[in-house]
Amino acid sequence: MAEANIEPEETLTDEMREEAAALIEAEDALGLVALVEPLHASDVADLLGRLSPDERSAFVRLLGADFDFAVLTELEEPVRLQILSELDPKAVADGLADLDSDDAVYILEDLDEAQSEAILAQLPFAMRHRLKRSLDFPEESAGRRMQTDFVAMPPFWTVGQVIDTLREEEDLPDEFTEIFVVDAAFRLLGTVKLNHLLRTRRPVKITDIMDAEPRTIRADEDQEEAARLFQRYDLLSAAVVDEGDRLVGILTIDDIVDVIEAEADEDIRALAGAGDAELSDTPWYVARTRIPWLMINMGTAFLASGVIALFDDTIAAMVALAILMPVVTALGGNAGIQAMTVTVRAISQRQITKRNLIRVVGREVVVALMNGGAVAIAVGFAAGVAFGNVQLGLVIATAIVFNILCAGFFGTTMPMLLDRVGIDPAVASSVFLTTLTDVIGFFAFLALAKWWFGLA
Amino acid sequence: MAEANIEPEETLTDEMREEAAALIEAEDALGLVALVEPLHASDVADLLGRLSPDERSAFVRLLGADFDFAVLTELEEPVRLQILSELDPKAVADGLADLDSDDAVYILEDLDEAQSEAILAQLPFAMRHRLKRSLDFPEESAGRRMQTDFVAMPPFWTVGQVIDTLREEEDLPDEFTEIFVVDAAFRLLGTVKLNHLLRTRRPVKITDIMDAEPRTIRADEDQEEAARLFQRYDLLSAAVVDEGDRLVGILTIDDIVDVIEAEADEDIRALAGAGDAELSDTPWYVARTRIPWLMINMGTAFLASGVIALFDDTIAAMVALAILMPVVTALGGNAGIQAMTVTVRAISQRQITKRNLIRVVGREVVVALMNGGAVAIAVGFAAGVAFGNVQLGLVIATAIVFNILCAGFFGTTMPMLLDRVGIDPAVASSVFLTTLTDVIGFFAFLALAKWWFGLA
Structure with a gap:
């Protein structure tokens, strides 16, 4: 019990911190890549948070294109801003291009106008357009938190056609748990969870197995409202729609978990008048x-x-x-x-x-x-x-x-x-x-x- | 803003409350079934929470076998205990038999020993055995929160065989997002997310696409530790294993969301010395x-x-x-x-x-x-x-x-x-x-x- 606040992975990271610091000192880029490569983005973020500001800059510089920008989404804001301030807009744009749109928006939204404009200008047109659309929604809205990569299919397809398409399509989101059925105007007709798709025989039409009344969230709604919907109905993901009921993105439970934690934190700190500062703030x-x-x-x-x-x-x-x-x-x-x-x-x-x-x-x-x-x-x-x-x-x-x-x-x-x-x-x-x-x-x-x- | 705390569904439920109260008054069982049938369990719980204690008892009695026990998991503890105290053990056992094992455990764990023994005695052997195993784990452990219905497959199968099995098998969990690959001794070898299964051609072996180093949780670990793992690695579900690394159940993100909320709540209340009472307590x-x-x-x-x-x-x-x-x-x-x-x-x-x-x-x-x-x-x-x-x-x-x-x-x-x-x-x-x-x-x-x- 006495050691309750020291976790196993923490001890691991302490050793790793020494190793990383030594590699940075020696300017050993290859060694650093080998150290970081097997780690989850959250663990890299943890490691990065333990380095000194100078070491952090050197870390990101040495890794170069091998630095996974997903790490930034797991860092405390002050550390994230420090790292971003030292990278040029082109490097940031290249890093963001590999991320899910919600992660890219999360990184961009805390930057000042000029910095984020400079980065957006370096992005390919389609991605820039999608990110700008998210950024146009108010802070802490569902539109800000949503991911714009999702799998949408037309209503007249069968289970077999959907599976064949998924097998052939290269450009799918990294992970997804349901597919969305939309009409020609991209209005949401229903959703099919993957486990229902897998249980059903190929000739069945997807409209026969879809949930025709899925819970949806308006893009301009507050993220807190979205979190409440997820909690109440045990959702894993939910469609985000615009005024015209057109599908514009999806919210996933992992983002919602962060919202729930953040909202509880806000309550606690507000009750104590303790401000919103993080451990890494000055x-x-x-x-x-x-x-x-x-x-x-x-x-x-x-x-x-x-x-x-x-x-x-x-x-x-x-x-x-x-x-x-x-x-x-x-x-x-x-x-x-x-x-x-x-x-x-x-x-x-x-x-x-x-x-x-x-x-x-x-x-x-x-x-x-x-x-x-x-x-x-x-x-x-x-x-x-x-x-x-x-x-x-x-x-x-x-x-x-x-x-x-x-x-x-x-x-x-x-x-x-x-x-x-x-x-x-x-x-x-x-x-x-x-x-x-x-x-x-x-x-x-x-x-x-x-x-x-x-x-x- | 002034009406910020009145939600649309609340107004809805207020009308519905009147309707339900009238149907209960008239002892109209069919009308009540028709009213409740299209509702999600969370909404029925909300409705039930607004009825008086007497109305609640009548409500459950009138619905009889049509009462969905999943509703009980969404109620505050005092209301849940009141309802359970008025049902005989056989009726509770029949209701629990339709639930996922984690929900059944959640309902049983707050009852006193004698009451829960009487209910367990009425359950079919296999289910009784599974529930008892969960209840043997310490309170607030992963073993208590886990679900014992999951999909496990042998390592020598192909994607095609897995899909065919899923299409033929009747006794699958209501929802699932990944399948587990186990050896003959039920030791966990890896996990395959459903979207990876769907993207892969039939002849490929599942061991080729499985995540061979999935994050697992020991059944006796604290639920808070489990929550931290889910948050850190953005998990949707995770295998729960015993000392011998054998798969005994799974934890899903919806349970974890409740844990996160409960833990934050505990912090807030503890800071104020405010106890653990709920709005419905005396x-x-x-x-x-x-x-x-x-x-x-x-x-x-x-x-x-x-x-x-x-x-x-x-x-x-x-x-x-x-x-x-x-x-x-x-x-x-x-x-x-x-x-x-x-x-x-x-x-x-x-x-x-x-x-x-x-x-x-x-x-x-x-x-x-x-x-x-x-x-x-x-x-x-x-x-x-x-x-x-x-x-x-x-x-x-x-x-x-x-x-x-x-x-x-x-x-x-x-x-x-x-x-x-x-x-x-x-x-x-x-x-x-x-x-x-x-x-x-x-x-x-x-x-x-x-x-x-x-x-x-």
């Missing part, structure tokens, strides 16, 4: 992505301070209040974030509907009453004993129940509200929620104490 | 999953109170300290959680290695110095102005830089340390980290102020 970049939330948090913290300042005489008269007040706010913040996290995920996964909304909020309020009550009794007892003051125990217990109740209510409704007005509920919620529970907690506790004990 | 259950962290948080909050109590005379002498101290701890907590979230995700995704460990921690420290410095200047200035006390501004600024620095350091090292000793870094980290930043923040600020101003 401290300067990381700091910039995180400072906005710290600055906002500073403002909201001052708000909470303002509430305390209202009761400065009360605190001067009874310092125990200053000692205990962080307990009230810590518990409120914690309970609020529990409720909020569950709500944000439920929204992300589209589990909240108009029908269950009231029930979800109601449930959180009930949970808050139960847990708030339990915690309040414990804290009240401890505080009463510690300060030898039963009434102080009662006051803090009351403040805690009230604060946790508010935390449960706002922890649920605030993300829903943000979602309604079109703001990502994960971003923003956590800092604002803890401010709210701080303000309510400090105020409830100090005001109640002031009134109860008749303080200044 | 308040009582939800409260129980969350109370442990609130109780721990109570203990840690008292720890922070203890630190403040050390300085009660200092606060009595200068109430401004009580007003400002939450600013120091709020910023430290926020910066710490930013660093921690990034680290927890990097650990989950196996991005932290022995080599980059120092660099990752170092980067967080640099980020903390930059952001801590920026925030400290702003807070110091504001506090100095607000209280007309430049020295107080200097004291709080110093405390903030120090606290954020510690937050960055511990936010990175604490999850790494927990991972090293075999504790899930996402659980536990956040409450302990904020306690640490509270303790350090209160102490640094109050002690520094006491010393600087020469207070009691």
Whole structure:
């Protein structure tokens, strides 16, 4: 267990890293090709990520035409951009020409306009045209993620004709799991999964075995929507169509897996205000992505301070209040974030509907009453004993129940509200929620104490 | 955007819900079958999730043998368990017999021993044997998730023989994307993807086109490891083998997608101490999953109170300290959680290695110095102005830089340390980290102020 985060292939790659570094040092291009050739693109990317920036440039230069551009799609963005910036547009264009169109688009979309134009200009016409069409779709849309290489067949063919064509055709995608049946205008009529094709006798017409109502995705739809469709219906691939229902590309599950992972990651980071930086980004970049939330948090913290300042005489008269007040706010913040996290995920996964909304909020309020009550009794007892003051125990217990109740209510409704007005509920919620529970907690506790004990 | 969380199929299902409720009310079994028949299992599950518990029971009872048990795999656990508890073992066994083995295992594994034994006893021998073998593997292992229906062929066959067999064989899995080549002892020799089979002429031997070094997964390996393999190498399915390298089942990407989503969800919930409750769980259950962290948080909050109590005379002498101290701890907590979230995700995704460990921690420290410095200047200035006390501004600024620095350091090292000793870094980290930043923040600020101003 202690070694849980060290994988077998990692040890392998560590040795390989030494070997690669030595070969680069010796400028041994042939040796490097021999080392890299048997590796999967993901493993080469892993290796490349472990080299220093200088070694990386030398690595790509030494490999020359033997460098597989698919490796770039597996690298973190900063590393990818570094490598691309050192290659001339012609070399990049040659490398991209061997890739599936979705991988080529993935590499091009992060480059600046001028750089990507220069590369596109070097590509053969047909490929340039296809890539440009993908790039014209909005970021994070199905059209951006789709692959434009697929197998389409006319509806009047038989299983035998399809198989014969597949055997003769040279220019097929590297891998595919279904074929698409289209009419003369390239409108999608249906899909045939390969295992159905293989089970069927040659004379049968493909329209007899096709799924005539396949799930399709509009090219301008968000990739998140596409991911949800894949998850819901366990799809391996799906047709991407334009406004006229014409087949323009396909989405495959491997791209969708990346989307699902990225979306979950976005939720987690947004909840913590942690920015989108990757491990390979510079401290300067990381700091910039995180400072906005710290600055906002500073403002909201001052708000909470303002509430305390209202009761400065009360605190001067009874310092125990200053000692205990962080307990009230810590518990409120914690309970609020529990409720909020569950709500944000439920929204992300589209589990909240108009029908269950009231029930979800109601449930959180009930949970808050139960847990708030339990915690309040414990804290009240401890505080009463510690300060030898039963009434102080009662006051803090009351403040805690009230604060946790508010935390449960706002922890649920605030993300829903943000979602309604079109703001990502994960971003923003956590800092604002803890401010709210701080303000309510400090105020409830100090005001109640002031009134109860008749303080200044 | 305002309606972003209302999907088209949801509106559809709302109408359908009314219709289903009316049919259930009227005990119209035929009408219900007609309503449900064209729907995908996921959509039926969605519909079922929207019905009341009583309606659900009636729904399943009315459908009888027409109820597709695949629906159960798409339901939240509490709803699934409710339905299963109302069916007799024979009915469940009949329903399971139509499912893929992985789906049947998924349904059985959450039942208690007695219930699942009673159901297994009603199953045909071969299926019972296969399901028991899967259930004998540890929870969340590849063996639990695998499907035991797959297509295996001997190595001496040709493409033509394989295709002929597929056309004649009745008992094939519903869907498959590759076939497995095994020797007489069922040891895995290689895999052939269906598209390669379709491109190849009949006389070619399958050993000539098979991938002789396919990625395999040991049945006792964790599902998370399997998910990582699928993601890294873009797999659609992979063979699951036992200690003797014998093929015992296959994992498919649709199961892996669920694993990826579940693992990300676990991280998010663990970070917030939010438990594993689902939207359909009872308040009582939800409260129980969350109370442990609130109780721990109570203990840690008292720890922070203890630190403040050390300085009660200092606060009595200068109430401004009580007003400002939450600013120091709020910023430290926020910066710490930013660093921690990034680290927890990097650990989950196996991005932290022995080599980059120092660099990752170092980067967080640099980020903390930059952001801590920026925030400290702003807070110091504001506090100095607000209280007309430049020295107080200097004291709080110093405390903030120090606290954020510690937050960055511990936010990175604490999850790494927990991972090293075999504790899930996402659980536990956040409450302990904020306690640490509270303790350090209160102490640094109050002690520094006491010393600087020469207070009691």
